[in-house]
Amino acid sequence: MTWLLDHWLPLLGWTGSALLVGSILQTRVLRFRLLNAAATVTLATFNLLIQVWPMVAMNVVLLTINLWFLARMRRRPQQEQGFTVLAVGSGDAYLNHVLRTHDVDIHRHQPDFVWNPARNELQAYLVQKGDETVGVVVLRTRDEVAYVELDYVTPGFRDCAAGEHVWLRSDILRGRGVRRVLTPPNMKDPYYARLGFRREGRSYVLDLSPAEVTRPQRVRADDREPVAA
Known part of the structure; x- marks a missing residue:
């Protein structure tokens, strides 16, 4: 026992x-x-063995x-997350500010992404939680297919199911009559499989049933307008 101690x-x-220390970082x-939970278990055991009861x-x-x-995060309904898609x-100006601010992190996850605000065929969306920016989605739609040019979530919100809200709950796709979503091929650490996307080569594909799609609606690209959740 002495040797063990x-x-x-x-x-x-x-x-x-x-x-x-790692948890705080x-x-x-x-x-x-x-x-932090793992640290408290380890330190509680350590202090128990040396009988430091306050610790x-x-x-x-x-x-x-x-x-x-952790239990609250797991059981809280996703609709209570309060996400809004604009x-x-x-x-x-604000969209381009966000893209410039997170440029390094964006290219760490999507190294092939190239932003050109002059490309009129792109549709850009800001994902918000209150007045905080959760992420940015950029799509290029052709016929009934939405090609994902960018799907970026800021570091502080990467465990908050923002992607589930965007792809499965919001009207980004339904409002444009989209039947299929195709993700970029070289995205690092993609999360799409757990949302029901299927792997197709180096990309992921989400097929929407006709019942999930409404008639295309006109979306003003010049003004910020909320897309109903």
Whole structure:
């Protein structure tokens, strides 16, 4: 037992500390909660073994808080996330500001994306939660197919089901009579499979049934206007 305490106990303490520091560095809410929960379990065990009871109690409380938030994130209906999708023109000043601000991160996930505001065939959308920008979607539609030029979510919202809202709940597709969605081929870490997209070569495809599609509606690209959720 003494050998175990001398050799493994310090490692347990260092591991818990590393997990705690790593959790604080996370920008994604879910990853922060998971790492922080793992850190509290490790540090609670460490302090239990060395009998530092106040630290045991603190880590148990922190673990309870993390588990409560994780359960809340899991069971909260997606419609309560409060996302709004705004159609904007390609020359919109705020849209171009967002694209410039996140340019490095955008090309880390979609290295082939090239933005040209003069391309009139593109439809751009800002995904908002209140007054915070969640992400940007840029589509090019032809006939009944929507080609995804950009599907970007800012780091802080990547665990908040924004993609599910855009592709399955909003009227981005339905308002244009889209029957099929085709994603860009070289997107890094695509998430589409868990939303029901099927793999087709290096891209993902979403087929919409006729019952899910309404008649095409005219969308003003020059003004920001909400697309009904």
